[in-house]
Amino acid sequence: MLRFAQTERRSPPRRDRAERIADFDEISATLDVQNLHAQSERCAGCGVPFCQSGCPLDNNIPDWLNLAAEGQEHAAWVLSNATNTLPEICGRICPQDRLCEQACVPGQAGFGAITIGAVETALSEQAWREGWVSPISPPVEHKHSVAIVGSGPAGLAAAAMLRENGFQVEIFERADRPGGLLTYGIPSFKLEKTVVLRRTEWLMQSGVKFHLNCEVGKDVTLAELRRQHDAVLLAGGVYQARQLSVPGASDNMIVPALDYLISANRLGFGDAVEDFNSGRLDASNKNVVVIGGGDTAMDCVRTAVRQGAKKVICLYRRDEENMPGSRKELQNAREEGVEFFWLAAPKAIHGAGDTPTEIRAVRMQLGAPQKDGRALPEEVPQSAFALPADMVITALGFTPEDLPAKYAAPDLETTQWGTLAIGRNGYETSLARVYAAGDCVRGASLVVWAIREGRDAAMEMIGDILRKELAA
Ligand SMILES: Cc1cc2nc3c(=O)[nH]c(=O)nc-3n(C[C@H](O)[C@H](O)[C@H](O)COP(=O)(O)OP(=O)(O)OC[C@H]3O[C@@H](n4cnc5c(N)ncnc54)[C@H](O)[C@@H]3O)c2cc1C
Ligand code: SF4
Structure with a gap:
């Protein structure tokens, strides 16, 4: 019965580094039918499932996993679709390690969480393939x-x-x-x-x-x-992007994360992007420094890698344990060659004209916890250092x-x-x-x-x- 102990957790295969950084396509495949069944079956034997409590949508996860394990994919999809409008999107981009999979009992017992997100994606993709998703046709039309x-x-x-x-x-x-x-x-x-x-x-x-x-x-x-x-x-x-306020951080010297990501997505659609053609939003052959430790920062560093940056560094003022970004994305970024400077904060940006050339930074240490429970980063005296930077991207959050x-x-x-x-x-x-x-x-x-x-x-x-x- 304890399938989770007999069958190993297996995530869908990811493309290897060299292949995936050469394009902007998704890096993970969808679970095939055999693994969909085997991975869903790992849920069997979990006495009191808690995964649902980790899902903001209260998805009925154990029931759809059991139906998927029995080969009843249509019934499983109906159940997953009943509580989630965009299951194929959540399955791909939810930080499961902080949500449903963090609350998974086999995972907490050290056997590896059930691959809930991957199963959700696989069921939804099957639904689109098989034509189970049809336009909404309400039984009654209101005038409201x-x-x-x-x-x-x-x-x-x-x-x-x-x-x-x-x-x-x-x-x-x-x-x-x-x-x-x-x-x-x-x-x-x-x-x-x-x-x-x-x-x-x-x-x-x-x-x-x-x-x-x-x-x-x-x-x-x-x-x-x-x-x-x-x-x-x-x-x-x-x-509204949070601003970096250090000497030299003028609009010309800094690229806000969303400007950069929007431009990369527009290029993917085939749109002409003037600021990319001018070089401002193009990371190729540049030393890129991204400031921030959340998912937006992870998206920027990985985009810069794909644009052919010479070197990509992520600077974050807290340590790895306290970064807000998802572990999955951190692992992906590391595999793709991004270098992380934890406990480091920018102090000034130097450049020639409108082009940055160097970022001056300082080492940090974690001090006393603040009201929100997070440790306050403090400067380490006499720890200044400099990094070459032809492009500085700020990913400090939004208000x-x-x-x-x-x-x-x-x-x-x-x-x-x-x-x-x-x-x-x-x-x-x-x-x-x-x-x-x-x-x-x-x-x-x-x-x-x-x-x-x-x-x-x-x-x-x-x-x-x-x-x-x-x-x-
Ligand atoms: C770079 C980045 C990466 C992220 N990665 C993830 C991730 O991996 N996983 C995850 O779960 N979350 C991620 N998030 C967070 C997630 O995208 C947001 O929480 C989510 O999109 C919020 O949804 P929303 O509908 O409230 O707003 P939005 O998705 O921001 O949509 C708001 C829409 O309203 C439009 N709008 C605004 N004002 C007006 C107006 N006056 N008139 C008309 N239209 C207007 C905007 O153009 C926009 O299209 C990421 C966010 C960013 C920035
Ligand atoms: S992937 Fe997201 S939506 Fe799906 S079960 Fe987990 S937390 Fe819920």
Whole structure:
């Protein structure tokens, strides 16, 4: 019965280093049928599964693993799809080592966690291949409509829930392609763009109307959307990059992480990118230094490797144990040749004209824990050092823009962190019939949380709209 002890954990094969850094394609294969069964079967014998508690979507993981182990892939997929709008995306990019797989009992017992994310991806890919995924066709169509601002995972998940319940949905997106950070932030070697576009096309076929190149607050106002729709969902994410404030860190000398990643993703779509052609966003033959230790920093270093950088260094002020990025991505970056300088912080950037040539840094040590429990990094006296740097990329995290100003809505309340304030037990903001979900509420977070909030906010809007109709 204790399959997890008899069968080893086996992740899907990853392409070897030399092959994968030569292109921007995904690095992992999908589990084949034999391994799908064998790896799912490892769940058998886990007496009291806790994996579900590690999944923000409360996915019914043990049940779909058992069905997959029995060869009932269709039933397994139906179950996994019931709680997750984008299972093929979560299976690929959730940091499972901090979520479901961290809570896996065999994993905690030292046998290696079940490859939950890989099974979720394999089931979903089979569903697309076999034609099990069909456009949403609600049993009843309502006249009620909801406007969604932003087509990232929060907006997409909300749109799907609303359509399943027969509501009319219009998404307003300022970018020229839908998908939010799934399309323009996350690199294609983690998530191929065809996977995202397949989903947005599915939503279009399901009756969701997309208005691309349409910025709310500029091309259309929030007030207009409130007049035209029964409810509005704000799901615009967070996009203000934290600044590096050391001498020499001027706009010309620094490349913000998202500018760099958006440009790389645009090149992948075949778009012309002026700042890449001018060399500003091209890492080839350069000594690249990326400052930061989160997933965005990992995405930047790995993109620079693929663009043919001479050397790629990641500088982070805390140690490896305290880096916020996923271990999986750190391992991938290391395998691809990235060098890590832990406990190191920038002090100045030197250069000639608009081009950096060197970064001056200092060694750090971890001091007393702060309020959030994390140790405060402190400078080590007389530990200055310098690194050659022709390109300096900052990946220091994101904060919200001034959202009441952006939406010309001074009564839209925000929290002390600038994120949108929502009700204690729900997603409605301080403006009646205006709801919010995803990063703009939670701060920079994860795709799986954006999906959870988008789904929950949609259910709340549906309940509120229908209750009002009944009361009228
Ligand atoms: C580089 C990078 C890598 C990441 N990697 C991972 C990962 O591996 N795994 C993971 O789980 N998470 C990852 N994340 C985090 C994840 O992408 C986000 O938490 C998630 O996308 C948030 O979803 P969202 O729908 O709230 O916002 P977003 O995905 O940011 O989407 C918001 C959308 O709203 C649009 N918008 C904003 N304002 C307006 C307006 N006024 N009018 C119209 N449209 C507007 C934006 O253009 C955007 O398309 C990563 C983030 C970054 C930056
Ligand atoms: S959605 Fe993410 S956390 Fe939940 S089971 Fe899938 S991979 Fe794990």
